Amino acid sequence: MSLKHSILAVLSSEPKTGYQLSKDVQGSTGFFWKATHQQVYKELASLEGSGFVKHLEVAQKDKPDKKVYSVTKSGIKELIRWMREPTELAVMRDAFLIKLFVGHLIEPKEILEDLERQKQVVETRQEQFQNLEKEYFQNPSSLPIEHQFNYMTLRKGIILGKAWLSWCKEVEDFLK
Amino acid sequence: MSLKHSILAVLSSEPKTGYQLSKDVQGSTGFFWKATHQQVYKELASLEGSGFVKHLEVAQKDKPDKKVYSVTKSGIKELIRWMREPTELAVMRDAFLIKLFVGHLIEPKEILEDLERQKQVVETRQEQFQNLEKEYFQNPSSLPIEHQFNYMTLRKGIILGKAWLSWCKEVEDFLK
DNA sequence: TGCAGCATGTAAATAGTTACATGATTAT
DNA sequence: ATAATCATGTAACTATTTACATGCTGCA
Numbered sequence: 001m002s003l004k005h006s007i008l009a010v011l012s013s014e015p016k017t018g019y020q021l022s023k024d025v026q027g028s029t030g031f032f033w034k035a036t037h038q039q040v041y042k043e044l045a046s047l048e049g050s051g052f053v054k055h056l057e058v059a060q061k062d063k064p065d066k067k068v069y070s071v072t073k074s075g076i077k078e079l080i081r082w083m084r085e086p087t088e089l090a091v092m093r094d095a096f097l098i099k100l101f102v103g104h105l106i107e108p109k110e111i112l113e114d115l116e117r118q119k120q121v122v123e124t125r126q127e128q129f130q131n132l133e134k135e136y137f138q139n140p141s142s143l144p145i146e147h148q149f150n151y152m153t154l155r156k157g158i159i160l161g162k163a164w165l166s167w168c169k170e171v172e173d174f175l176k
Numbered sequence: 177m178s179l180k181h182s183i184l185a186v187l188s189s190e191p192k193t194g195y196q197l198s199k200d201v202q203g204s205t206g207f208f209w210k211a212t213h214q215q216v217y218k219e220l221a222s223l224e225g226s227g228f229v230k231h232l233e234v235a236q237k238d239k240p241d242k243k244v245y246s247v248t249k250s251g252i253k254e255l256i257r258w259m260r261e262p263t264e265l266a267v268m269r270d271a272f273l274i275k276l277f278v279g280h281l282i283e284p285k286e287i288l289e290d291l292e293r294q295k296q297v298v299e300t301r302q303e304q305f306q307n308l309e310k311e312y313f314q315n316p317s318s319l320p321i322e323h324q325f326n327y328m329t330l331r332k333g334i335i336l337g338k339a340w341l342s343w344c345k346e347v348e349d350f351l352k
Numbered sequence: 353t354g355c356a357g358c359a360t361g362t363a364a365a366t367a368g369t370t371a372c373a374t375g376a377t378t379a380t
Numbered sequence: 381a382t383a384a385t386c387a388t389g390t391a392a393c394t395a396t397t398t399a400c401a402t403g404c405t406g407c408a
Contacts, residue, residue: 001367001397002271009278019387032273039368041389064376064387076281083275083282087290089297090270095178096263097208097332102185103325105256114263121265149279152350156273156343163339167332174328177369177395195359215396217361240359240404 003043006033008071008079011053013146015070018044028128031157044069052078100171108175115175119168126161129154179219182209184247184255187229189322191246194220204304207333220245228254276347284351291351295344302337305330 007021010029021044022037024030035043047053052075055067071079096118103111137143137151183197186205197220198213200206211219223229228251231243247255272294279287313319313327 002269002274003367005271006274009274012278012281017387018389031268032270032277034267034269036369037387038370038389042367045389060386062377063385066387079278080281083278084286086293087272087275089294090268090272091210092207092266092268093178093210094208094266094332095181096266097329098178098182098185099259099263100325101208101329102188102255102259102322103328104321105188105252106259110260117262118265145280146278148350149276152279152347153273153277155346156270159339159343159346160336163335167335170331170335171328174324179395193359194361212397213359214361214398218395221361236358238405239357242359 002082003033003035003039004047005079005082006035007040007043007047008052008075011069011071012076012079013150015056015068017066017068019066021069028132028157031125032153047075050078051075112172112175115168115171119165119172122161122164122168126158126165129157129161133158179209179211179215180223181255181258182211183216183219183223184228184251187245187247188252188255189326191232191244193242193244195242197245204308207301208329223251226254227251288348288351291344291347295341298337298340298344302334302341305333305337309334 003025006025006029010016010021010024016024018037018041022035022040025033025035025040026037044053044055048055048069051072053069053071055069057065058068059065096114099111099114132154133151136147137154140148140151143151179201182201182205186192186197186200192200194213194217198211198216201209201211201216202213220229220231224231224245227248229245229247231245233241234244235241272290275287275290308330309327312323313330316324316327319327
């Protein structure tokens with residue numbers, strides 16, 4: 001279970017609300033660990049119960065009140081403890097590969113449509129990743145070490161995204 | 177939920193026992209959908225309850241008896257129905273990226289060790305994938321269409337694996 | 353004798369998804 | 381008005397992991 005540690009890691013860089021966290025975890029941070037807002041709120045409650053995070057209620061005049069969560073010392077300790085455990089290989093759950101594996105059961109055109117839809121999603125994300133790279137990581141070695149580590153995670157997104165897209169092209173050619 | 181359809185897809189190519197399926201799903205097929213043997217046996221029972229698979233008890237003299245599962249007509253129908261649904265993007269759950277994101281919290285050496293361990297696992301898998309390619313897919317276009325579809329899934333493994341390894345090198349250089 | 357591989361499961365706990373629920377503010 | 385964004389949750393269900401459990405055969 002690493003949603004817990006994903007939240008601790010994100011909050012350790014910057015305190016956030018559950019709402020913001022769940023946006024992250026469905027967007028860019030979701031590249032490493034995806035979750036719904038329901039899961040995030042539940043996990044925050046449980047992390048608070050364990051004393052790993054605490055929150056501050058912040059009133060806003062133009063928006064509803066919010067709870068800003070931050071990591072406690074014991075939360076950082078827990079994060080570091082977990083970081084030192086050997087990590088299992090990233091798991092990929094790819095329903096499209098199952099479909100492709102038995103692709104002969106339907107018309108190539110049908111699979112192709114699905115592929116194009118997926119490709120577009122990956123392309124859009126790829127553009128976002130590359131924009132981030134251009135904006136914030138022009139000269140990574142000049143940045144504070146934390147940001148350099150952040151950049152390495154973005155690099156995985158970019159490198160794997162590129163490979164994914166080139167695979168999409170291969171499958172397109174095959175299906176045509 | 178796609179373990180269900182993963183099993184239907186695998187069994188549609190070749191009848192297998194729960195034991196063999198769970199080996200698959202932890203090995204090569206696990207590249208698209210990972211599962212434990214407990215999950216496989218439970219899913220097989222549930223699929224059988226729905227009439228999507230059936231089994232034949234096969235006695236063996238040198239080994240324990242086994243149940244060989246195969247897909248029924250209605251199972252194929254269900255598989256095809258599911259294949260026509262639009263597919264959601266593959267989800268990646270990568271605990272190592274969380275750790276790297278906050279990598280500054282521990283010593284670079286510690287992360288490097290973890291990275292090397294992971295890299296070795298990916299390298300081993302990559303060799304296996306490439307051996308499969310050499311042995312069975314020298315001339316893919318000459319193969320029956322089913323095998324050509326199978327090959328496309330292997331290609332994803334190979335292309336992404338290569339990208340993954342090149343990312344590992346980038347991170348190594350950064351950590352040193 | 354003990355370990356590895358074959359073979360199949362149950363039970364309990366945890367994690368994750370889907371459906372339901374509310375209410376504020378701002379822009380069209 | 382009504383849709384979008386901000387903001388936070390509960391409840392029910394489904395999926396997944398971990399622990400427990402059994403027994404056979406072949407090999408060192």
